[in-house]
Amino acid sequence: MDPKLWWYLARAGGLTAWWLVSLTVLWGLLLSTRVLGGRTAPSWLLDLHRLLGGLAVVFTGLHIAGLVWDEWVHFGWADILVPMAASYRPGAVAWGVVALYLLAAIQITSLLKSRIPEALWRWVHRTAFVVFVSGTVHTFTAGTDADGPLVRWSAAVIAAAFMFLVTYRIAAGRRITRRTTQIPAPRAGRGFHPLTVREVRRETEDAVSVAFHVPPGLVGDFRFTPGQHLTLKVTLDGAEHRRTYSICSGTGDGELRIAVKRVSGGRVSTWVTSELRAGDTVEVSTPVGRFTTETNPLGSRHLLGVAAGSGITPVAAITKSVLLLEPHSRCTLVYGNKDPESVMLRAELEALVDTYGERLRLIHVFSRHDTGVPELYGRLDQDRFRALAQTHAPDVADADEAFLCGPAEMTQAVSDTLAGLGMTQDRIHTERFTGGAPAPTAPVDSAAHDVTIVDRGTKTTITVRPGESVLDAGLQAGLDLPYSCQEGICGTCRAKSTGGPVRLDDCDLDPADIAAGYVLTCRTRPRDGRAVIDFDQA
Structure with a gap:
């Protein structure tokens, strides 16, 4: 056997381990920026992150084996396991010892993830950055290949990528979990499409789930974030009805499915739970809603x-x-x-x-x-x-x-x-999910007021009479405005007040949204003739 084999193994194993640790950290940072997957990043991206980390451990082991078994460098287990114990460049070797222990801790806690406190795993996992820095210092101060062009160019590329990703991560202000109000939602009521019912499945005596067939050309329009809802537009006895139902299918289910429970006296829910059949066609709006969260394959929450x-x-x-x-x-x-x-x-x-x-x-x-x-x-x-x-x-x-x-x-x-x-x-x-119309928070104004409606780039002035909401008046004027429940619950009629003062009665809007000027037009009334309600800014 070539007596230099172990020496070559120590060098090659160490350099490869450093490259793999660097790639693992960079890949994790890249995933956290959400550039690769957004809210539905596939799981194989995380699998690749794990693979890189596992390979880093393997090549670290080969690096250590080469040092121990090589007869020329005379490294013992104490030199490898005890910081500052090595006679050869003790400070430089100590950086490697620190990286070794942290790398081992990361791997062990990852294997025991389901059995240890989540916070402990998270904090240990974050020490990967320390492993990256310690391993880099060790490579350039203890190794004999640091002066080679390949290593230097590798270091330059890794450093540039690391700085870019860290800067981007901070500048973008992204978190693994984003607040509900930060998630954009498409406008509802603007994209009704006739969809064929693929399946009606009985869930309970008074509830069904309904799966729709989405044609290939509409897949993008009906892409949803879990927690969003859509609106059904049906005509019963000559009258149009709109009702909002939440999507119960998850991201990985590969289908668009809602669940409907029969409500006493509910025209649409009774029709859906008793008469709707597979093969029927229903007008369905594109998904909308802010009651949702983004997912990240590196999330731990x-x-x-x-x-x-x-x-x-x-x-x-x-x-x-x-x-x-x-x-x-x-x-x-x-x-x-x-x-x-x-x-x-x-x-x-x-x-x-x-x-x-x-x-x-x-x-x-x-x-x-x-x-x-x-x-x-x-x-x-x-x-x-x-x-x-x-x-x-x-x-x-x-x-x-x-x-x-x-x-x-x-x-x-x-x-x-x-x-x-x-x-x-x-x-x-x-x-x-249920409930009657919320009670007004103030007496109804006895005077009529004009309101300017901005919708899809067009301004229209309408008159809101006493007792009417902005939505009521707009629909009476023939405007095609988005709406569903008309009770201040579903959020479909959301818009932004950008003009004069308005009165917003009790509704399901977050205080932060109300402070920012957002309203639900089914619960909104103008206080004078200067009000401007902008659906384009909803």
Whole structure:
């Protein structure tokens, strides 16, 4: 055997390990900028990140083996494992020892990810930057190949790429988890298309899920973010009706599916749950909505979902998308219903538990079915949610984001409880699913006022009469404005007030949006004739 073999192995293994560590860090930074995948980055990108890290460990092992077995350099295990113990350039070698221990810690905690605290894994994983710096210093101060052109050019390219990605990451201000209000949503009501019903699946006695066939030419228009909703436009007995329903399919399901629960006296929900069949054609709007979150394959977070009844549809879509696209994230889902038979998407939820195990904690609460557990029997109010959190999910207040969907009383009660437990309001996202029209916050103005409507680049002046909303007046004037529920809940009629003062009655808009001038036109009335309502800035 060539006596220089181990020496060559030590050199080649060390250089290759440095290149692989550098590529691993750069690839992780690139993924975090979202340039490669946005909200639906495929999982193989993360698999490549893991592969690079694993190969870095392998070649580090070859580097160490070459040093130990080479008879010329005389490196012992103490020289490799104890900082400053080496007789050859002890300071330079110590940088490598530090990188070795941190690299080992990263690999071990990654293998034990499901068994250790999430925060511990996250902090250890961040030391990859220290490994990168320490390994680079070690390469150029301890190695004998640092003066070669290949190594120097490699270092220049790596340094330039690292600085660019770090600068871009900071300048873009991106986080792994973005707030709901930062996610752009397409305009609703502007893209109704006739879609063929592919399947109507019975979920409960009074609920169905409906899957649509999306033609290839419309796939881009109907691309959605989990948690968004769409509007159905149907004509029943000669009258047009529009109703909003959340998309219950996740990013990886490969379909566009909504779930509909029959509402007492509801014309459209009754028609969908009893008469709609596969092969029928329905006018469907393009997806819209801000009750959603972006996913990142490098994300490591805890999401809380709380739903009641049909409020499960957007929460389920968010939950399964995060579990699929973020292998290091976990979810807690609290779901309230009357009894087990009324649980929508029941089979799908059980399949998620089977698939993801400890990463999904599913807690059922029943108001008319006593399971023998007091905190899981009754309506989801403040006391019950606090009790079940203490017993079954003591870490809910530490969740990175909470998504609450259902009746207004439930979402408000849970939101107040989470705030009382220390969760900040910017991490709590709510969407009401049922309820009557909110009560006005002020007496109706007795005078009529003109309003300028800006829509698709066209300005139109209309008159809003006493008791009318801006949306009512616009529709009466023949304008094709976006709308659905007309109760201040769905957000379809959102616009921006850019002129004179308006009165916004109670509705589901975040305080930050209201402060920025956004309104729901079904709950908006002008205070004088200077009001300008701009749908193009919604």
